[in-house]
Amino acid sequence: MSDDPKVSTTVTRILELSRQDPSRLQQLEKFRRSVAILFTDIQGSTAYFEKYGDLAGLSMVHQCNSLLEDVVSKRGGRVIKNIGDAIMASFESCEQCVRTAVEMQQQLKEVNAGKKDEDCTRIRIGAHYGVGIVKSGDVFGDVVNVASRVQSLALPQQILVSDSLFKEVAACNLEIVPLGRFQLKGKSEEREIYEVRWNQSLPARTNLAHTIIASPTDQVQQFTLQHLTPAGKIDAEHLLVGDGLTIGRNEGDLKFPDDSSMSSPHARIFVHNGQPMVEDLSTQLGVFIRLKGVFTLEDRDIVIVGGQLLRFESKPEILGAATAMAVAVPDVTRALHEDAARFVRLNNDASDQQKYLSIMKDEMRFGRTSGDYTFPNDRFMSRTHARVYLRGENYFLEDLSSLNGTFAKVRGTSPIPVGTSIRVGREVFALV
Known part of the structure; x- marks a missing residue:
C-alpha cells in the first residue's frame, strides 16, 4: 500500500521481529539450495461444487489430488502442501519434475475417458527451477514465486515450464516448445516460457493468457x-x-x-x-481487458468484479519478510496485526469509497450470494464470481466462469x- 509513513512503520516492526532472534536469518542460509517447484490447480472446481453440491465437490478434489500426490511420490518428489484445490510439490530432479507433470495429465486423461465434457477433471500445471530456502518441510523464496507465476499462465490440460527448468531438461527426450515471454512482478526483465507437449491430439495453444507476449512469427494473421x-x-x-x-x-x-x-x-x-x-x-x-485465465495482481491495480470497481493494495514488505524469515504470510500478518493485502472499493470516477475488503486468507471468493464477500444487490455479479488467492509472494485474481466476466485495467x-x-x-x- 502506498502510504510511506505506514510502510516505514511496518518495515520497522518487521525488523524488530527479526531482531528477536538475530541469528535466524543467518541460519537460514544453510537451507538455501536449488530445487524444482511444481504447482497444479484444478480448473472449474467451483462450477462442479455448484452443480453437484459440496460433498461431491470435496470428493472430486480429494480424488484428483490423491492421484496427483501418488504420482509425485512415485517419481521421487515431495508434496509440500495443499492450498485449496492446488498442490505444491518439490523435486531434486528437474527431469522427474517434468515427467511427473506429464504423467499427471496422462492419468487424468484416462480418468476422464467416457465422461461428459463438463464433468471432466482438468488441471493446469506450471514449474520452475531455482534457488530457495528448503526448511521444515516447506520451500520459500523466488523459486516459489516464479513457479506460481508460471502456473498462473497455464490453460487447462497445459504444462508450462520456465526457461531455467527448460535448460535443465533440454537434453531429455521430452517435447518442449517455446511459447513466448512473460514479465515477473516488480522486475523489468522478461523471461521465456515453454510448453511441454504431452498429448498430440490437443491443438496448439494460440489463445495465450494476456500476460504472455507471443514469440514472433512469420505467419500472416488477420485480426x-x-x-x-x-x-x-x-x-x-x-x-x-x-x-x-x-x-x-x-x-x-x-x-x-x-x-x-x-x-x-x-x-x-x-x-x-x-x-x-x-x-x-x-x-x-x-482500458480494461476481460480476464482469460489467471491475472497476477500488482499494487494499485484496478479491476472490475461484476459491477464492483476495486483497487488492489498490497504491502510487499510483509510478503518479502515472510520469505526472508521462511515463515508463512499469515504468521507475519498475525504478528504485526496488519493485512498483507486488501481491495479498496471505488466510485465510478475511481475515487475512494473508504470501504475495504481485506484479504485475510490464502484464498477468498467474491459473489452475489456465495463467497467471503457477497454483493446481493449487484445484478452484474454471478452467484460465485471470482477468487483471489496467494501463492508465494504473488496474489492472483481468477474469474470463475461468471456471466459478465472480471476485468483488469491495462498497465x-x-x-x-x-x-x-x-x-x-x-x-x-x-x-x-
Whole structure:
C-alpha cells in the first residue's frame, strides 16, 4: 500500500521481529539450495461444487489430488502442501519434475475417458527451477514465486515450464516448445516460457493468457475488432491493419462523442509480431481487458468484479519478510496485526469509497450470494464470481466462469488474447 509513513512503520516492526532472534536469518542460509517447484490447480472446481453440491465437490478434489500426490511420490518428489484445490510439490530432479507433470495429465486423461465434457477433471500445471530456502518441510523464496507465476499462465490440460527448468531438461527426450515471454512482478526483465507437449491430439495453444507476449512469427494473421452492443450483439467490425485502430471520444479511427467516460484519444489497438496489443492512451479511468485465465495482481491495480470497481493494495514488505524469515504470510500478518493485502472499493470516477475488503486468507471468493464477500444487490455479479488467492509472494485474481466476466485495467501496453473483450470507456469490443 502506498502510504510511506505506514510502510516505514511496518518495515520497522518487521525488523524488530527479526531482531528477536538475530541469528535466524543467518541460519537460514544453510537451507538455501536449488530445487524444482511444481504447482497444479484444478480448473472449474467451483462450477462442479455448484452443480453437484459440496460433498461431491470435496470428493472430486480429494480424488484428483490423491492421484496427483501418488504420482509425485512415485517419481521421487515431495508434496509440500495443499492450498485449496492446488498442490505444491518439490523435486531434486528437474527431469522427474517434468515427467511427473506429464504423467499427471496422462492419468487424468484416462480418468476422464467416457465422461461428459463438463464433468471432466482438468488441471493446469506450471514449474520452475531455482534457488530457495528448503526448511521444515516447506520451500520459500523466488523459486516459489516464479513457479506460481508460471502456473498462473497455464490453460487447462497445459504444462508450462520456465526457461531455467527448460535448460535443465533440454537434453531429455521430452517435447518442449517455446511459447513466448512473460514479465515477473516488480522486475523489468522478461523471461521465456515453454510448453511441454504431452498429448498430440490437443491443438496448439494460440489463445495465450494476456500476460504472455507471443514469440514472433512469420505467419500472416488477420485480426478483427468487433464493437458490441450492450446486449452483446455485433454492431460493427473493423480489420486491424497497418498502425491499428485508435479509439477516442472526439479523436481517432473510431469515435464515440456521447461517451463522457472516454478520453480523446483513449486507446490504440494494433498487431506487433503477430500479437494483438492494446495501448492505454486515456487520461481517465483507463482500458480494461476481460480476464482469460489467471491475472497476477500488482499494487494499485484496478479491476472490475461484476459491477464492483476495486483497487488492489498490497504491502510487499510483509510478503518479502515472510520469505526472508521462511515463515508463512499469515504468521507475519498475525504478528504485526496488519493485512498483507486488501481491495479498496471505488466510485465510478475511481475515487475512494473508504470501504475495504481485506484479504485475510490464502484464498477468498467474491459473489452475489456465495463467497467471503457477497454483493446481493449487484445484478452484474454471478452467484460465485471470482477468487483471489496467494501463492508465494504473488496474489492472483481468477474469474470463475461468471456471466459478465472480471476485468483488469491495462498497465500501459498489454497483449490481448484472441476471443476476449476490451472495455474502452463505456464501449465494449471483442477481438477475433
